[in-house]
Amino acid sequence: MKPLSAIALAALASVALAGPAAAFSFTPKSTSFTAAGPLTIAKPGGAIHCSVNAKGAVDSFGKAKLTSLIFTGGDAACFNTAAQSLPWPALATAAGKGKITHVVLIGAFTGTCGPGVVHIAVSGAGVWSFANQALSGGCILTGHLSTSPPITVVP
Numbered sequence: 001m002k003p004l005s006a007i008a009l010a011a012l013a014s015v016a017l018a019g020p021a022a023a024f025s026f027t028p029k030s031t032s033f034t035a036a037g038p039l040t041i042a043k044p045g046g047a048i049h050c051s052v053n054a055k056g057a058v059d060s061f062g063k064a065k066l067t068s069l070i071f072t073g074g075d076a077a078c079f080n081t082a083a084q085s086l087p088w089p090a091l092a093t094a095a096g097k098g099k100i101t102h103v104v105l106i107g108a109f110t111g112t113c114g115p116g117v118v119h120i121a122v123s124g125a126g127v128w129s130f131a132n133q134a135l136s137g138g139c140i141l142t143g144h145l146s147t148s149p150p151i152t153v154v155p
Contacts, residue, residue, distance in 0.1 A: 024092035025062020026122075027154045032057045035066075035128065035151075038074075039143035041081070041110050048109050050078035052143075056090070058151060064090035066100065081107030085115060092153040096122050103135060113139030126150025 035054040040047055051073035056066040069083035084104040092098045097120070104114035116135035120128045128151075129144040 024094060024097075024153050024155055026058045026064045026090070026092050026098070026151050027062060028149065028151075029058055029062050030060045031149065031151075033064075033147050033149060033151050035145035035147045036072075037127075037143060037145040039141065039145075041105065041107075041113065042140040042142070043110060043138050046109070048075040048077045048081070050074035050081065052145070054145060056087075056147075056151075062092065062154075064092075064098075064151065066090060077107065077109035081105055081110055090120075092122070094153075095155065096124075096153055098122050098128070098153060103141075105135075105139065110139055111137055113137045113141075122151070122153045124150075124152055126152050 033056050039050045039052045050071050053070050053072050054066050055068045056064055058064045065087040067087045071078045071081050084106050085102050088100050088102050090098055090100045100118045100120060103116050103118050106112050114135040118130050118133045118141060120130045122128055126147040127144050128147060131142045133141045135141065
């Protein structure tokens with residue numbers, strides 16, 4: 001019985017020493033930011049290529065939200081497209097990764113895209129990139145937004 005007790009004690013100790021899983025957050029905390037860059041919205045039969053400007057904020061817990069998204073350039077159909085259901089929450093999910101939820105776009109070309117989740121890669125320079133992110137309504141989003149100040153992910 002002593003070897004079994006020793007194994008059980010070792011297993012219990014390893015669980016206790018492992019500690020909780022790392023939580024990730026956006027940084028810097030308690031700050032507002034802007035983001036700008038290209039956004040492509042694809043649907044069966046075509047795509048529009050747009051430029052967008054966004055505003056957002058990171059709270060004191062490291063959770064972010066996009067509070068506005070404006071289409072500023074690109075194909076003519078971009079100017080008939082708008083973000084809906086703002087603010088869109090954003091969560092850091094892992095090192096260099098996050099997700100933006102509640103994403104909805106409405107436009108003449110796009111119809112209603114979303115609601116849905118856009119998974120992002122977050123670079124050390126604060127660029128939020130995403131590719132081939134499917135939303136309900138048959139829309140596929142690809143783009144990258146450069147944040148200022150740079151909004152990155154930390155454990």
